[in-house]
Amino acid sequence: MAEEKPQTMSRRRFIRNTSLIAGGAAIGGGLLGALVGANLDDEQRTDPNKQTASQQAGGQNNNEALMYFTSREDFEVLSAAAERILPEDDHGPGAIALGVPYFIDHQLAGNYGYNTREYMQGPFYPGEETQGYQTPLRRNQVFDEGIRMMKELSQKNHQKAFNELEEAEQNEILSQFEQGKVQMRGVDSATFFNLLRSAVLEGAYADPMYGGNRNMEGWKMKNYPGHQASYLNQIEAEEFQEIEPQSLHAFHK
Amino acid sequence: MVTKLPKVDVVTVGVGWTGGIIAAELAKQGLKVVGLERGKPRSTDDFLMIHDEYRYAIRYELMQDTSKETITFRNKPNQRALPMRQLGSFLLGEGLGGAGVHWNGQNFRFLPYDFQIKSMTEEKYGANKVGADYTIQDWGITYEEMGPYFDKFEKTIGVSGEPSPLGGQRPDKYPTPPMKETVITKRFKDAAKKLGLNPYHLPSANLSETYKNPDGEQINACQYCGFCERFGCEYGAKTSPNVTVIPTAQKTGNFELRTHANVTRILHDGTKATAVRYVDVLTGEEFEQPAEMIALTSYVMNNTKLLLVSELGTPYDPNSGTGVIGKNYCYQILPGATGFFEKERFNTFMGAGALGATVDDYNGDFFDHSDLNFIHGGSISITQTGLRPIQNNAVPPDTPKWGPEFKDKSIHYYNRVLNIGSQGASMPFRHNFLDLDPTYKDAYGVPLLRLTYNFTEQDKNLYKYVAERSAEIMKEMGADEVVTSQTAENYNIVPYQTTHNTGGVIMGAEPETSAVNNYLQMWDAENVFVVGASAFAHNGGYNPTGTVGALAYRAAEGMLKYSKQGGSLV
Numbered sequence: 001m002a003e004e005k006p007q008t009m010s011r012r013r014f015i016r017n018t019s020l021i022a023g024g025a026a027i028g029g030g031l032l033g034a035l036v037g038a039n040l041d042d043e044q045r046t047d048p049n050k051q052t053a054s055q056q057a058g059g060q061n062n063n064e065a066l067m068y069f070t071s072r073e074d075f076e077v078l079s080a081a082a083e084r085i086l087p088e089d090d091h092g093p094g095a096i097a098l099g100v101p102y103f104i105d106h107q108l109a110g111n112y113g114y115n116t117r118e119y120m121q122g123p124f125y126p127g128e129e130t131q132g133y134q135t136p137l138r139r140n141q142v143f144d145e146g147i148r149m150m151k152e153l154s155q156k157n158h159q160k161a162f163n164e165l166e167e168a169e170q171n172e173i174l175s176q177f178e179q180g181k182v183q184m185r186g187v188d189s190a191t192f193f194n195l196l197r198s199a200v201l202e203g204a205y206a207d208p209m210y211g212g213n214r215n216m217e218g219w220k221m222k223n224y225p226g227h228q229a230s231y232l233n234q235i236e237a238e239e240f241q242e243i244e245p246q247s248l249h250a251f252h253k
Numbered sequence: 254m255v256t257k258l259p260k261v262d263v264v265t266v267g268v269g270w271t272g273g274i275i276a277a278e279l280a281k282q283g284l285k286v287v288g289l290e291r292g293k294p295r296s297t298d299d300f301l302m303i304h305d306e307y308r309y310a311i312r313y314e315l316m317q318d319t320s321k322e323t324i325t326f327r328n329k330p331n332q333r334a335l336p337m338r339q340l341g342s343f344l345l346g347e348g349l350g351g352a353g354v355h356w357n358g359q360n361f362r363f364l365p366y367d368f369q370i371k372s373m374t375e376e377k378y379g380a381n382k383v384g385a386d387y388t389i390q391d392w393g394i395t396y397e398e399m400g401p402y403f404d405k406f407e408k409t410i411g412v413s414g415e416p417s418p419l420g421g422q423r424p425d426k427y428p429t430p431p432m433k434e435t436v437i438t439k440r441f442k443d444a445a446k447k448l449g450l451n452p453y454h455l456p457s458a459n460l461s462e463t464y465k466n467p468d469g470e471q472i473n474a475c476q477y478c479g480f481c482e483r484f485g486c487e488y489g490a491k492t493s494p495n496v497t498v499i500p501t502a503q504k505t506g507n508f509e510l511r512t513h514a515n516v517t518r519i520l521h522d523g524t525k526a527t528a529v530r531y532v533d534v535l536t537g538e539e540f541e542q543p544a545e546m547i548a549l550t551s552y553v554m555n556n557t558k559l560l561l562v563s564e565l566g567t568p569y570d571p572n573s574g575t576g577v578i579g580k581n582y583c584y585q586i587l588p589g590a591t592g593f594f595e596k597e598r599f600n601t602f603m604g605a606g607a608l609g610a611t612v613d614d615y616n617g618d619f620f621d622h623s624d625l626n627f628i629h630g631g632s633i634s635i636t637q638t639g640l641r642p643i644q645n646n647a648v649p650p651d652t653p654k655w656g657p658e659f660k661d662k663s664i665h666y667y668n669r670v671l672n673i674g675s676q677g678a679s680m681p682f683r684h685n686f687l688d689l690d691p692t693y694k695d696a697y698g699v700p701l702l703r704l705t706y707n708f709t710e711q712d713k714n715l716y717k718y719v720a721e722r723s724a725e726i727m728k729e730m731g732a733d734e735v736v737t738s739q740t741a742e743n744y745n746i747v748p749y750q751t752t753h754n755t756g757g758v759i760m761g762a763e764p765e766t767s768a769v770n771n772y773l774q775m776w777d778a779e780n781v782f783v784v785g786a787s788a789f790a791h792n793g794g795y796n797p798t799g800t801v802g803a804l805a806y807r808a809a810e811g812m813l814k815y816s817k818q819g820g821s822l823v
Contacts, residue, residue: 006535066395085555085655091664119323119338127335130328130745134335171656173380177431178654197655205642206307222667224602224642230476235433240668248302 016169063211064102067109068140073161074147075101080163084170085200092221093214095200103203103212113140121168123219126188135187145184146177146192169252208247219245255530255539261285261509262816264529264544266516266559267551269351270798271784271805273498274409275548277468278809284816287542288508291515291532292348296495300485302687306641310483316353317345321534322695324554326746328707330571330684336693336701339722342745343752344483345552348370349512350495352552352752353798357482357606357638358458358491360412360435361795362403362803365396365421366617366629367678370791373618374628383628386683387711388574388581392790393762393823394771396421399803402810406802407456410492411464411472414456419613432475437599437671438610441635444729450612455634456799457607458492468501479639481606491606514540517697519547519563519781526565526781532697546812549758549783550805553582556787557687557757558702566758566768566777571684571705577768578630581756582704583792586631586677586712588720588740592668592732593649598668601640607638615675615722616794631677631794633723642667673723676753677716679792682709687757688741707744727787753797755789760804770823772811773804779821784808 069075079101088094095101107113115138127134135142138221153173154162162170174193176182182189203212205219207226213219219226224245227250262284265272276286308314317323317340325334346352366373369391374382383389404425416429431454442452444688459475466472473490481491485544489496502508516531520541528543549556560566560578569580611634613619622628646663647670653659690703708716717740724737761767764776773788775781786797813821 086660087657089657089660091661094660115320115339117318117320117339119319119693121336123692125333125335128328128332128711130743130747131326131335132341132745132747133338154820174655196576200310200655201646202307202643207305207312210307221664222642223598224667228478229775230478231600232474232476235435235477235603235608235749237600238436241600241603248305251302 002033005111005204021170064099066105068105069108073146073151074144075105076163077147077150077161078104078143080170081174082198082200082203084174085197086169092097095204097214098218099212099214100200100203103206103210104199106211107199107202108140110141114138133191135191137186142187142192142195144190145187146196149182149184150177209249216245216247255541257541258543260543260545261287262544263546263548263812264289264542265352265528265548267291267549267555268349268494268499268510268803269346269550269552270494270498271355271493271808272548272550273353274406274802274805275550275782275784275809276502276508277498277505278806279812279816280502280505282813283507284813286502286508287544288502288510289514289516289529289542290349290512291534292512294349294510294512295354295485295702297487297489300367300487302477303484304480306643309480310641311643312396313340313344313483314484315348315483316340317344317347319698323701325690325693325703327702327703327705328743330705332353334690334703334705337746341470341747342750343439343754344749345554345752347662349499349510350493352485353494354485355483356458356491356798357636357796359607359609359636359796360407360410360414360456360458360799361632362399362421362423363396363793363795363800364617367791367793368392368394368396368399368539370629377618378622378628380400382622383680383711387709388681388792390759390761390766392760392766392771393796394760394807398771399807400424402803402806403799405806406799409468409497410802411466411468412456412458413461415454416752417453417611417613418451419616419619421772426783427456428466429461429464430728432457432459432605432608434662435478435600435608435636435637437601437637440730441610441673444726445610445612446726447729450614452610452612455607455609455611455636457605457810458499459486460490460492460606461702466497468497470497470500471701472496473697475605477603477605477608479602479604479641482588482736483636491541495544498602516551516559517562517698517699519549519559519565521565521778524778526778545778546782546815549781549787549810550576550785553757554687554702556783556785558689558699560758560768560783561687561689561702562699565781566775568688569686571621571686574683577759579757579768580768581681581759581790582685582706583679583755583789584706584744584793585679585751585753586676586716586719587674587738587750588631589672589674589738590720590727590729591672591725591736592727593647593666593734593736594669594671594731595733599671601637601668601670605639606637606638607636608771609634609640612726615719617678625714625718627711627718629678629680629794630715631675631719631727633673633675633719635671635673640667645670649734671727671732673727675719675723675750676795677712677719678794679755680709680711681756681791682711685709713740753786753792755792755797758783758787759790760788761790765766770821771807772814772822774811774815774822776821779819780815782808782812
């Protein structure tokens with residue numbers, strides 16, 4: 001993995017370190033993680049090279065806090081899985097540095113997570129593949145169960161937390177979910193995996209106001225200019241147009 | 254407790270393209286029209302924050318709230334139908350303007366062949382070309398008779414275009430010139446010409462220039478911002494009912510719009526409708542709105558559902574082949590080809606919903622089907638609609654769906670992929686139909702509509718042939734790798750395909766085989782007009798809205814006639 005950015009590096013190391021401490025001390029990883037996390041945030045606040053744009057503009061990013069997950073450990077498992085789906089590489093940041101785990105957390109706390117616009121009346125039957133989503137579980141419950149099973153499988157197969165595993169081991173577990181091979185309660189594991197994969201891509205490339213696509217880095221990787229009022233003067237151009245991206249924050253002036 | 258309201262001349266159930274056209278035309282003539290719309294009001298001002306892919310294109314802000322109402326689905330009659338719990342294969346609209354707000358604006362006229370498909374197919378290929386299970390029929394009207402209504406709709410919405418070299422006769426020009434030529438549309442046209450085909454610029458309701466329509470409504474010039482399908486237009490440059498026929502109706506003083514009004518039943522005495530019953534979805538209050546004439550102007554699904562729930566017309570029975578309500582549900586077949594270009598990057602993030610180029614050489618009966626195992630075909634187009642980053646992650650075949658290689662390739666190819674796609678015609682089949690679900694109900698206690706649908710041999714054969722033709726064009730365009738799309742074995746309600754659902758209340762020349770006559774007047778209830786793609790006896794090889802709009806003008810003329818003379822109009 002070439003040239004990781006300092007901020008991401010420290011974040012990834014933080015996740016690993018936290019897990020090691022939690023494993024060794026047999027204390028709730030969530031509590032320790034939160035404490036270490038607070039320290040890290042302090043470190044980031046004082047080092048201008050590790051600050052996000054909003055921090056540099058004069059404050060911490062208060063949006064980076066948990067609305068749905070109650071366990072720091074669950075959030076770290078989610079983060080590690082998201083990073084495997086969209087890893088950091090030469091193109092730029094991966095899911096964690098893009099803020100995707102916070103995006104997913106926030107989505108799970110709202111309409112998306114509670115299926116407010118989905119038909120959720122019974123009776124429920126498994127149905128054919130062509131008939132789509134048929135679980136009585138809401139999306140946030142599907143994530144709860146999926147993360148629970150990821151934790152169980154890592155302990156069973158490797159005696160470690162999912163976020164402590166080697167990348168190849170994490171990939172192997174995720175593949176089992178993808179192939180529908182993990183026995184889950186109330187839902188097919190492929191349904192969980194597909195939801196997770198979609199949510200990662202959504203977080204990477206949605207407008208940054210949702211908490212992912214941090215600093216429009218997702219868009220920059222794709223040379224996607226985001227919200228532009230008009231391409232009237234460029235639509236006939238022969239050459240590819242590189243345009244500085246802009247988000248809907250442009251209206252907040 | 255149902256509150257009975259004073260009688261009006263006309264009530265429309267739904268206020269989108271068809272409801273808006275009926276309301277405008279009849280209110281202009283002095284009839285009192287009430288428009289019942291189950292969603293909320295909205296206008297151009299509501300689309301300022303529209304450049305939000307996640308909110309509108311992924312979470313479907315403008316679409317139907319399926320927690321309140323959806324459909325159930327199964328592939329064949331011996332399966333248990335289950336609810337479509339979230340939107341997928343097609344996106345049902347909701348709110349003022351309906352699907353006319355979130356359409357792309359691709360506006361065609363169905364072909365002369367479409368309107369007389371049965372007789373023209375039999376005349377050329379004999380009676381047994383498709384087999385008896387394919388319930389194709391003539392529409393009871395010809396392309397020539399449809400001409401004035403097509404023309405009227407195109408002038409109302411200001412279509413920007415140039416004639417198809419192969420399409421039906423068009424006595425008059427399009428109201429505005431074609432949209433701009435881009436690297437992508439030009440590349441497609443050059444390749445098509447080299448192959449001996451007849452390309453033209455796709456007729457667009459994203460307007461090439463500011464236009465004032467005959468009703469005095471202004472439609473603005475398109476900015477090519479790349480947010481059309483699934484979005485509303487913040488410029489008022491993609492024609493919608495909200496910037497044309499609805500304000501036209503309102504200016505007459507004869508049109509009353511009631512939003513949040515969900516119609517649950519048509520009341521009738523067995524020969525004529527008397528009123529509709531609706532729920533105010535904000536308060537739960539129920540109302541009865543009596544009317545001289547009732548226009549069902551909601552989407553295909555709800556037009557059919559309301560008739561079945563209200564026991565108006567004879568339900569279709571696939572076993573005996575008798576009855577008409579729910580018959581000939583069709584969809585669209587979407588073959589195509591994807592081209593991966595290593596050396597070039599394209600401005601695919603810019604565009605407009607109907608910016609594109611099209612050939613009709615493999616549409617309708619413009620090519621000989623004597624040695625082919627299907628009829629009809631499809632228009633083949635390249636479009637530059639604005640590729641957005643969440644939804645578009647095309648990678649070559651055999652690339653993993655996630656992980657390092659997926660990330661690398663989905664980013665590398667993001668601006669290096671072009672797609673050619675076809676709107677393939679869909680022929681009706683005996684076991685593809687709509688009826689009421691025996692188990693599941695909507696938020697108002699009304700049964701959900703049940704869809705029984707699968708792809709047929711005709712569909713699969715058409716798909717394969719047109720996909721191969723699309724790939725030939727893509728190859729000629731110079732793609733380094735061309736991927737020809739493959740037909741699915743079974744129709745799947747999950748992945749988005751198209752919101753071109755048709756049929757269920759089809760038109761025709763005889764009451765035995767159709768639900769409405771060529772004015773879209775019900776054979777079984779002379780003061781009920783059922784307007785929309787529900788009237789299509791099959792689905793053609795183009796986007797349907799142009800033909801829907803034309804049929805709505807035809808129905809409006811019929812309703813005006815009926816208001817004066819009564820009785821059956823044919």
